Amino acid sequence: SAAEAGLYTATDQIVLLTPENVDSVLVNSSAAVFVEFYASWCGHCIAFSPIFKSLARDIKEWKPAVDLAAMDCAAEENRKVCISYGIRGYPSIKVKSHVRGVCAGPCFPRDVQGLRRSIIDKLETHKEPWAPACPPLEPTSQAEIDSFFDTNNVQHLALIFEEAKSYIGREVTLDLLQFENIAVRRVLNTEEGLVARLGVTEFPSCYLYYPGGNFTRLSVKIEARSFYSYALQRLPGVVRSGKPPPVSTPVLTGNSEEPWRPFNRSRVYMADLESALHYSLRVEVAAHTVVKGEALISLKKYVAVLAKYFPGRPVVRNLLKSVDSWLQNQTRDEISYEAFKDILDNSAQSPDAALPEGVRWVGCQGSQPHLRRYPCGVWTLFHVLTVQAKNTRGTDPKEVLMAMRNYVHSFFGCRSCAEHFENMAMESLMEVDTFSSAVLWLWSRHNLVNNRLAGALSEDPNFPKIQWPSPEMCPACHAVKANGDHSWIQKEVLPFVLSYFSSSSILTGAHR
Ligand code: FAD
Known part of the structure; x- marks a missing residue:
């Protein structure tokens, strides 16, 4: 579609305008909508698009009062609308104000802070109550x-x-x-x-x-x-707003549920890593009765990375190694899941190799059965693997991330998650050239996802999505730029992430 060919996608938290939705977005919304009219071929627009995207992330919480939208005037079907808004040059930012645009052409700032401030200026200088959801901004007395x-x-x-x-x-x-x-x-x-x-x-x-x-x-x-x-x-x-308040005793429904296990929120638990392995290899992969082609390549890479870097108990590592060597010996283009499962369950081949059955979430427990758990385990697992690859000096800095990308693409049950992750990988995975940059890539992509999901239905009210690590967890990771905007101190973030996910900080506790 035209929207996909443009400079923005649905994950940018920018409303993609089409002739079909333009009226409802611009006329019916109770927010002040700032619209960028652009042409996808225009160099300035391409250069401006990352700024508009970071603005969208920066003011995500303002949404009820302020929304961002974009329309690609280079797309044939959008031309009429662009003409009706009087667009002659790109990019143009116009404010929907129930009336008409107040700014066109190059009269707007080209940095996030400048744009944010001019949005506030626009909100304040408007006489009519045109953005009903806007809170009082004037000084109090x-x-x-x-x-x-x-x-x-x-x-x-x-x-x-x-x-x-x-x-x-x-x-x-x-x-x-x-x-x-x-x-x-x-x-x-x-x-x-x-x-x-x-x-x-x-x-x-x-x-x-x-x-x-x-x-x-x-x-x-x-x-x-x-x-x-x-x-x-x-x-x-x-x-x-609209979220249930955090609960002190988490609600667990159904009598099959295990009791809530208290845990330290700033630690990594081996139980979560093993649960993620169990779920991915015995539930997600099992959805393919025959694993072939691209999916088989993904499975081989995933297991190879696990065999190399999973910092688990010796029995689990032995099992991963034997599954890996079995997989590498499969020369046909397909395997049956049953055959794979036999190796996975070890069929008593070796008493000191096993992957425990079932899940036992600890750090990834959710306050409701549908929250956290497996996806939390997947993130945790891959952070651990990128860190472990750095610490054990693997050969290819992209190896773990490529394995994750392929795994998510072929097997991750949340298909929209997989699509979003693939978009991020396509956009920037090639920039990764060292083991440290691989660790930081996953950290920063995870934060992009956290930003997008803050307030979403999948957010556990007891575990709000934050830009991680919080200022309490790592004060030195946070600073402000000369203009007062937040900045990450990457030379502090890197050692923090390395130590947080390092094999020596993983809590093992009692196994099942
Ligand atoms: P998670 O985000 O799962 O994080 C797990 C733990 O990692 C946190 O508790 C924290 O200790 C740590 N952590 C948090 N942020 C960082 C960071 N930046 N760097 C390092 N460690 C960190 N859900 C959707 O609704 N839509 C999606 O598009 C979507 N895409 C996903 C893509 C992938 C590849 C994965 C694995 C999951 C995706 N999910 C998506 C699920 C979502 O990201 C969360 O995993 C899920 O909502 C559970 O959240 P959580 O609170 O347990 O924390």
């Missing part, structure tokens, strides 16, 4: 705060003290838009009464204000948007 809890039924009020030219207060307000039990207001440094009452001396700084006038300063590593938003989204009682 002492009078409003004094009566705040009379009219607002929220548990937390976050006050961001800042100078008039700062955007942080408004950005954080929008970042918290999809969360309940919290309101955010900006207070200007010129609001003397409040500044004196709370004894504020640093701008920006963030305070939590409670009924009766109690307050505490929000403690963050750096006084910046990303640190405020992350901390506020995680305050006790703050939940994503």
Whole structure:
């Protein structure tokens, strides 16, 4: 389709406009929609598309108030719509405001921060209530705060003290838009009464204000948007709208369920890795009664990588090695799953080689039976394998990632996940040229997926999707750029990931 031929795909969190949906998106939505009209052949548009994509990730939480959309005016079927919007040059960004565009041509910034700020400016300068879902962005006053809890039924009020030219207060307000039990207001440094009452001396700084006038300063590593938003989204009682609140005793339904096992959320468990192996080899691969062609190549590569790098117990490693050598000896273009299963179950060939049956999730337990578990195990397994390949100095830096790509492509039951992952692999896997870059590639792709899935149905309310590792887990991994936007310190992330997933930090505990 035209949408697929354009510069954006469905995973970019940008609405792809077509003649069919343009009216409903631009007219009926309660958000302010910023539309990029582009031509897929235009060099500036191609250069701008990664910026527009990162903007979409950056303001994902603003969605009820602000949405991004794109239309490829190079596609024949879209020409009429582009003409009706008066588009003459590319790229053009127009704001749907129930009325008409306010900006065309090269009059918009070409960086994420500049774009984000001009979106806020547009939201604020519009007179009519054209984006009904937009929260109040204007600075608050002492009078409003004094009566705040009379009219607002929220548990937390976050006050961001800042100078008039700062955007942080408004950005954080929008970042918290999809969360309940919290309101955010900006207070200007010129609001003397409040500044004196709370004894504020640093701008920006963030305070939590409670009924009766109690307050505490929000403690963050750096006084910046990303640190405020992350901390506020995680305050006790703050939940994503429409999500059930986190439960202290997870709900487990059905009497076949095993009891909840308490675990350390910042550790890797061997039980999850073995469960992922069991599920992938005995359930997912078993969906193919005959494994042939591309799928057989995928299976061989997957098992080869497991045999080389799986840092498991000797019995499991022995089993993987014997399955691997059996597979490598299969010269025909197909094998039956039954034959594979015989080797996998070892048929008493060797008493010191076995892959335990069944799953026993620990770090990948979900608060509901349909949450976390196997996909969590798959991510964990491949992070461990990329780290292990680096530590044992394999020969090909892409080996593990290619095995993962092929496995996911041929066998991963979540087909849309497989498609998204394949898109990411096509886009950037070739850039991987060292073992360290392989580790970091998987880490950063996993974060892209986390960004996309934050708030989705597959998110376990007890395990919200975050940009990982959090500032608590690895303070040194986080910093801000000169302009105040978040940045990762990759030279800190790498050792963190290496140590987190290293074989010596995997908790073995009691086996079944
Ligand atoms: P997971 O995302 O599964 O992560 C497991 C553990 O890894 C976390 O608990 C954390 O300890 C650690 N971790 C988190 N982030 C990182 C990181 N950046 N680097 C290193 N470690 C990290 N679901 C969909 O709904 N749509 C999709 O398109 C989709 N695509 C997927 C593609 C692949 C290849 C896989 C394996 C899964 C995909 N899923 C998708 C499932 C989804 O990503 C999660 O696995 C699932 O929702 C369970 O989430 P979780 O909370 O257990 O954490």
